Amino acid sequence: MRRKLLILLGSTLVTFLGIGVYFSNRIMYMRKKKDDFIRNREISAKRLVEDDYDALPKAEHWVNSPSGYKLKCLFVEPNKSNKWIIICHGVTENKINSIKYMNLFLKRGFNAVIYDHRRHGESGGRTSSYGYYEKLDLKAVVDELKRLKGTDILLGIHGESMGAATLLLYAGSIEDGADFYIADCPFSDFEQQIIHQLKRELPLPPKMILPIGDAFLKWRDGYRAREVSPIRHIKNIKNPVLFIHSEPDEFIPAEMTKELFREKEGPKQIYLPSIGAHAQSYNENAGEYENVIDRFLTELVYPKAHKKAKAQ
Incomplete structure (x- = not known):
């Protein structure tokens, strides 16, 4: 017995x-995608034109993470402008995946910061935490950008998947430190996302x-999964947010973005394309995606920026 x-x-x-x-x-x-695979995929899809990318004026910066490693950042500055966008990639990707979004904003007069999240690309860090530690890294990147370019810049943050959850956690639980945010296919709660998977x-x-x-x-x-929950902090974000999520997404349900949109108070817009798997809203709906961003900037971002400039 x-x-x-x-x-x-x-x-x-x-x-x-x-x-x-x-x-x-x-x-x-x-498991991360190999760097060569990401680069070749973007080149094959014509989302990365190497000659054009190589010709852009850019500077490498290593930003110290509060978690004890360095983040590889590229500051891309082809425009004489105080408008800046930071791009946050998703899990398994790297900063090369951010180039297509960067180009979208460069055409609109912005300069850009693309960088590798912890454990991805050329950055340090041992694990992925889906926004728990990445939100602190994002703050470090924001702080470095403002240190170099001034606090009076017009700053936006765009994120895809984990990057979208990261920017919402940054804005909602640390500081609402950007003038606008674009969250493309975020999860609303990591614990619920794990259950879904x-x-x-x-x-x-x-x-x-x-x-x-x-x-x-x-x-x-x-940390625990329930501590990575953008929905718990979304009401703290006062600046404009554009939510994007393809309806057919099976990896992160579009209902999570709809929930975030309902809970967000103040200026907000949402775009729910009917075509596209996870993190494919731009790839499958490029023209419409750009039109949605133009409307968001014109209606919610630039008017507030003008008022802020006049007040100063």
Whole structure:
């Protein structure tokens, strides 16, 4: 009887450890796309024209993360303007994926900062945290930009997927430090996003896996999934937000963006294209995407910027 009990306890412990390690590894070390793959994909799709990109005036900056590593940033400044945009890429990507969005804003007279999130591209950092630590890194990039270019710049932040969640967490829980935000396919709550994925991928019920995995995530990386929740902070964002999400997105449901839009108070707009998988709204609807951004800038961003300039 005692031997059977020990075997049962041992198998339970092994199962507990297996679930915890598997769950936390999947989150902390989600497999990244190779840098060459991202570059070749963007070149093949004509979203990156190497000669044009190489000709842009740009400067490399290494920004110190408060978490103890360096962030590789490129400050791209072809325009004599005080308008700046920071682009935040999604998990598994790098700053090359941000070039298509950068080009969109360069055409509109902005200068841009593209950078690699922690654990991606050329930046340091050991794990991905889906906005928990990335929001602090974003603040470091914002602070460096304002230190170099002044606090009177017109600043926007554009983010895709994890990058969108990161900018919402930055603006809602740290500081509303930009003049506008564009959140493309963010999740509203990381715990709910994990549950959504577990239901799609594993036969076991999420209620069985999540508490174990979450405890391991806290132990190994210092936070719980429920602490990464843009919806909890969205009402703190007073500056304009443009929400974008393709309706067919199966990875992060568009309903999450609709929820964020409903909860956001003050100036806001939303664009829900009927075509496009996850993080494909621009790739599949480029002309419409640009028109939506023009309307957002014209109706919500520039009028407020003019009032701010007059007041100064």
